[in-house]
Every structure is written in C-alpha cells, then in structure tokens.
Amino acid sequence: MAVLSFVSCPLYLNRDKFFSSSKIRHAKRCTNQFVPISMRAASNVLVVGGTGRVGTETIKALTRLSSQQLNITISGRNERRAQSLCHTLRSTAPAHRFDFVPCDITQIESLTSLFEPFDLVVHTAGPFQRKENPDALLNAAMQTNVKYMDVCDDLSHAVACKQLHEQAVSRGYSALISTGIYPGLSNLMAADACQSIDHVHSLKLYYHTAGTGGIGATILASTFLILSEAAVCYANGDQQLRPPAGDAEVLDFGGRIGRKTTYLLNLPEVTSLHNIVAPNANVFAKFSTxxxxxxxxxxxxxxxxxxxxxxxxDAMLKFSRFSLPIVRFVDQLSGARTGMVVVAEGRNTHIQFSFEHESLAACVGEATAAFAYELLNSKSIPPGVHFPEELNNDVRKNIIKNASLTANFCEKKRL
Ligand SMILES: NC(=O)c1ccc[n+]([C@@H]2O[C@H](COP(=O)([O-])OP(=O)(O)OC[C@H]3O[C@@H](n4cnc5c(N)ncnc54)[C@H](OP(=O)(O)O)[C@@H]3O)[C@@H](O)[C@H]2O)c1
Incomplete structure (x- = not known):
C-alpha cells in the first residue's frame, strides 16, 4: 500500500512567490502581506444591504484594500442605522466618502434610477433564498451598465442570474455572482486545485462556522431555508438529491477548529463547480457548526x-429575528471562528486547500471586497455573468491573495 504523505512546510513563506507559481509542488503557508494594486480614482460603489454584517464588513475591507479614494453609498431601508454607520466610517476611513441612499429592493421599478450613478453595485441584502425576482438587481444593473456582484448562497437565485449571461456578453457587460467566502473563495480554491489535476474524480467542500460566525439573523434564516431543500450533489458526474443535513462525516479542519462532524447542505457552488470544473466527479458540500x-x-x-x-x-425571517438574542448569546460562547477545507482528488494527485479565520463576518467582508476590488479594476474579466471559478488564473490568484490577508491559508499537495 502506497503511503501518501503531505509535503508540508511549517514556516510562513513568501506569499508572492507562492502565487506566482502556477504549478505548486510543495505545501506552503503564506504570509498575510498587503498586496497593493492601484485603483482608478474615486470609483462610485453602491452596497445594497450595506448596514448588514456582510455589507458593513465588505465596506470596511474595501476601504482598507483601496489606496485611492472610493465613494461608497450604503443602501437599505433603515436610514438611522445607515447614517450612524456612515458617521463611524467617516472617522475610521477618512480617505473615502460615505453616503446613504434609501432603497427597498422589492421595489424593482426604482432600481435602475438608483443604480445609474454608480460604477459597481454590491448586493449583500439577503436572504437570497425564495426571492420573487432573483435576477431583478442584476437586470437593473445591466440596463444601466453598472457592474454587479452578489454574495448569493442560493442555487435558484444563482441559476436565474446566470441565465442573463448571453445577454451580458452581447452588451459587453460584466457581473460576478455567488462571491464571498463560501460560496466565493471556496470556488476559486476548487478551480485552482482542479486545474492541476488531470482527471478529477472527487471535489469535496467542507465548511465550519462556530455559532453564526457573528453574523446573525439573516444567515440563520438562510440556513433554515436551505435546510428545507434536498442537497444537490454529484456522483461520478450524475446529479443526486440527498436529504439535507444527512451523510454525516467527521473532518479534521486542523488549526484551532480540529475535528468536526459535517453534514450535506444544498449550496450553489456544488452545481457551478460540477458544470464548470469537475463535470465527471463526485462533488458535494458539507457544513458543520x-x-x-x-x-x-x-x-x-x-x-x-x-x-x-x-x-x-417571511416566517423564517421572523423566527430568526425572534431568536436573535439566543443567537447572540451562543455566538458569545462559541466565538465566530470559521474554516474551510477544499479537497480535489485525481488518479495520482490530491490537493487540499485549508482556510481558517477567527471571524466569519470579517472574512466574508474581506473576500467580498477582494472580488469587488478586482471587478472594479481588472481588465481581465470578460463580458458575461460569471461564477468565481470562471475567472482566469491571474484574477483568481489576486482575489485569493486579497481575500486571505488576515486568514491562515495553506495548500497541500501529494502525488
Ligand atoms: N457568500 C458568502 O460567503 C456568504 C457568507 C455569509 C452570508 N452570506 C449571505 O449574505 C446575506 C446577508 O447576510 P448578513 O449577515 O449581512 O445579513 P444582515 O446583517 O441581516 O443584513 C441584511 C441587510 O440587507 C438589507 N435588506 C434586507 N432586506 C432589504 C430590502 N428589501 N431592501 C433593501 N435592503 C434590504 C438590510 O438593511 P435594512 O433592514 O435596513 O433594509 C441589511 O442591511 C445572507 O443572505 C447570507 O446568506 C453569504
């Protein structure tokens, strides 16, 4: 029996060296150095759901990433919360401008005029599950030629948006869907891993979050809504619908998380990764808390x-808001640590990415900001509506780098 051993390096090595190598032979832990990329002056960014946990952390991370001025407009229904956030941000990030514009995304007819003055719309106003018009924001952004990205974690929403791909291509318009940490960064890691393997026979995504990761009511509502759905996964390329929260498997996340029991969940990255990078493989996503x-x-x-x-x-949103005090209490006890392990296996190769961060909210923000930064600045994102794994190598590596600035991130490969 062949004994497979991970090639691992316990030291933090040079991050740029790691990312400049397209074929990585050795496991490397990377330093979390800031990587400056110049941005053009004063981009106008609208963050829909900017007062939420994901939106707020995205704004903070984007202002840290950008060396040039950003005009960031926060949008939502609660003006008082938004104005208070603007006030705080003006003192913590004085190089940038912050404003508020009221918006209710269910008022679809108001969206095109709302979006017009912006260069980029970042949509973080979940839950994305069971929305009546899932592609309404993308559609409005495309009509006004304003770049669009979202942090959607719902398959139907992502599929509805992806259906606008051809229209976007014909208009020369670019959008990114299902960005964030997972989905988002996890798709990029999976694509990177699969690229170095000849025949991928399995692609496994494992996620862990302590409590709600400090995020709160909306993600709890999202989780309940996802638990109502069979989990789409793939066996040798064939779609299977498995019971949600089934197929328990203990996985060692390493670091400060350790061994956790994970369960199947229905997440959009399973289908997009099957379609785009691993069509003949076993693909699934499992989650633990x-x-x-x-x-x-x-x-x-x-x-x-x-x-x-x-x-x-509506019932799940109400129930989640009602349970918020308990959620906050559990979050205080459990912390907000999050981790993911992405494993791709071929005939002779096994590649594993591991990622760990002390706060889900902070690292979702950092990852979402890394996507936003690239969408604003990169000349290498072609027209179309893209899942993260459709981005080219250079763009992917830039995003992975900027999305893991404050995380423990490592890749292991065994042959
Ligand atoms: N891809 C990933 O890695 C990832 C990770 C974590 C979470 N998520 C997703 O991110 C989403 C947001 O999570 P969160 O924790 O930030 O939620 P949150 O703190 O509850 O924030 C939700 C935000 O959406 C706004 N909003 C809700 N309904 C709106 C409407 N009809 N019109 C305008 N704004 C509206 C809210 O503002 P007002 O109430 O003031 O309107 C608030 O700013 C969730 O759906 C979650 O599933 C994705």
Whole structure:
C-alpha cells in the first residue's frame, strides 16, 4: 500500500512567490502581506444591504484594500442605522466618502434610477433564498451598465442570474455572482486545485462556522431555508438529491477548529463547480457548526420541521429575528471562528486547500471586497455573468491573495 504523505512546510513563506507559481509542488503557508494594486480614482460603489454584517464588513475591507479614494453609498431601508454607520466610517476611513441612499429592493421599478450613478453595485441584502425576482438587481444593473456582484448562497437565485449571461456578453457587460467566502473563495480554491489535476474524480467542500460566525439573523434564516431543500450533489458526474443535513462525516479542519462532524447542505457552488470544473466527479458540500448543541438543533430542525414551514421566507425571517438574542448569546460562547477545507482528488494527485479565520463576518467582508476590488479594476474579466471559478488564473490568484490577508491559508499537495 502506497503511503501518501503531505509535503508540508511549517514556516510562513513568501506569499508572492507562492502565487506566482502556477504549478505548486510543495505545501506552503503564506504570509498575510498587503498586496497593493492601484485603483482608478474615486470609483462610485453602491452596497445594497450595506448596514448588514456582510455589507458593513465588505465596506470596511474595501476601504482598507483601496489606496485611492472610493465613494461608497450604503443602501437599505433603515436610514438611522445607515447614517450612524456612515458617521463611524467617516472617522475610521477618512480617505473615502460615505453616503446613504434609501432603497427597498422589492421595489424593482426604482432600481435602475438608483443604480445609474454608480460604477459597481454590491448586493449583500439577503436572504437570497425564495426571492420573487432573483435576477431583478442584476437586470437593473445591466440596463444601466453598472457592474454587479452578489454574495448569493442560493442555487435558484444563482441559476436565474446566470441565465442573463448571453445577454451580458452581447452588451459587453460584466457581473460576478455567488462571491464571498463560501460560496466565493471556496470556488476559486476548487478551480485552482482542479486545474492541476488531470482527471478529477472527487471535489469535496467542507465548511465550519462556530455559532453564526457573528453574523446573525439573516444567515440563520438562510440556513433554515436551505435546510428545507434536498442537497444537490454529484456522483461520478450524475446529479443526486440527498436529504439535507444527512451523510454525516467527521473532518479534521486542523488549526484551532480540529475535528468536526459535517453534514450535506444544498449550496450553489456544488452545481457551478460540477458544470464548470469537475463535470465527471463526485462533488458535494458539507457544513458543520459549534457548539455541538447548535449542530443538533439544526439537524433536528431539518428532520422534524416540515419543509413547507422551513421554506416560508417571511416566517423564517421572523423566527430568526425572534431568536436573535439566543443567537447572540451562543455566538458569545462559541466565538465566530470559521474554516474551510477544499479537497480535489485525481488518479495520482490530491490537493487540499485549508482556510481558517477567527471571524466569519470579517472574512466574508474581506473576500467580498477582494472580488469587488478586482471587478472594479481588472481588465481581465470578460463580458458575461460569471461564477468565481470562471475567472482566469491571474484574477483568481489576486482575489485569493486579497481575500486571505488576515486568514491562515495553506495548500497541500501529494502525488
Ligand atoms: N457568500 C458568502 O460567503 C456568504 C457568507 C455569509 C452570508 N452570506 C449571505 O449574505 C446575506 C446577508 O447576510 P448578513 O449577515 O449581512 O445579513 P444582515 O446583517 O441581516 O443584513 C441584511 C441587510 O440587507 C438589507 N435588506 C434586507 N432586506 C432589504 C430590502 N428589501 N431592501 C433593501 N435592503 C434590504 C438590510 O438593511 P435594512 O433592514 O435596513 O433594509 C441589511 O442591511 C445572507 O443572505 C447570507 O446568506 C453569504
């Protein structure tokens, strides 16, 4: 029996060296150096859902990433919250401008005039599940030729947006969908791993978040809505629908997370990665949370609550808001640590990316900002509506680099 051993290097090595190599032979841990890329002056960015946890962290990370001035407009329904955030941001990031514009994204007819003055719309106003007009924001952004990206974690929403791809190509218009950490950064890692393997036979995505990762009500509502759906996964390229929160598997996330029991979830990256990078492979995504009682509660919810209740968007939003004090309490006990492991296996090769961060909210913001930064500045994102794994090598590597500035990130390869 062949003994496979990971080639690993315990030291933090030069990050640029790591990313400039297209064929990586050795495991490398990377320093988290800032990588400056000049941005053109005063881009106008609209963050829809900017007062939310993901939106706010995205804004903060984007202002740190940008060496040139950004005009960032925060949009949502709650003016008081937005004005207070603008006030804070003006003192913490004085090089940039912050404004508020009211918006309710369910008022579709108002979106085109809202978007017109901007260079980029970043859509973080979840939950993305069970939306009536999932492609409305992308459509409005395309009509006004304003670049668009979202942090969508819902398959139907992503599919609806992807259907606008041909129209975007014919208009010379670019958009990125399902960005963020997972999905988002995880898709980039998977694409990178699969690129170095001849015949990928399995692509496995494992995610862990302690509590809600400090995020809160909307992600809880998203999780309940996802638990109402069968998990799409692929066996040798064939689609399978598996019970949500099933197929328990213990995985060692390493670092400060360690071994956790993970369960299947229905996430859009499984389908997009199957379609784009691993059409003949086994592909699935599994998720775990902590403390264990939180896992058991989610499992019990998936098993005991009727899908017709779990799939009711308004009911789940209300229930999540109602449970927010308990959620915050659990978050305080559990911390907000998050991790992911992406494994791609071929006949003779096994590549594993690991990522760990002390705060889900902060690293979603950092990852989303890295996508926004590239979409604003890169000349290498062609027209179309793209999943992260469709981006070219250089763009992918820039985003991975900027998305993991404050994370522990490593790649291991065994032959
Ligand atoms: N891809 C990834 O890596 C990733 C990771 C984590 C989370 N997510 C997704 O990110 C989403 C946001 O999560 P979060 O924790 O930031 O939620 P949150 O803190 O509850 O924020 C939601 C934001 O959306 C705004 N919003 C909600 N409905 C709106 C409407 N009808 N019109 C305008 N604005 C509206 C809210 O502002 P007002 O209430 O003031 O309108 C708020 O700013 C979730 O759906 C989650 O699934 C993605």
């Amino acid at each position: 902590a403390p264990p009682i939180w896992n058991w509660l989610l499992l019990a919810t998936a098993k005991l609550v009727s899908p017709s209740i779990l799939s009711n968007r």
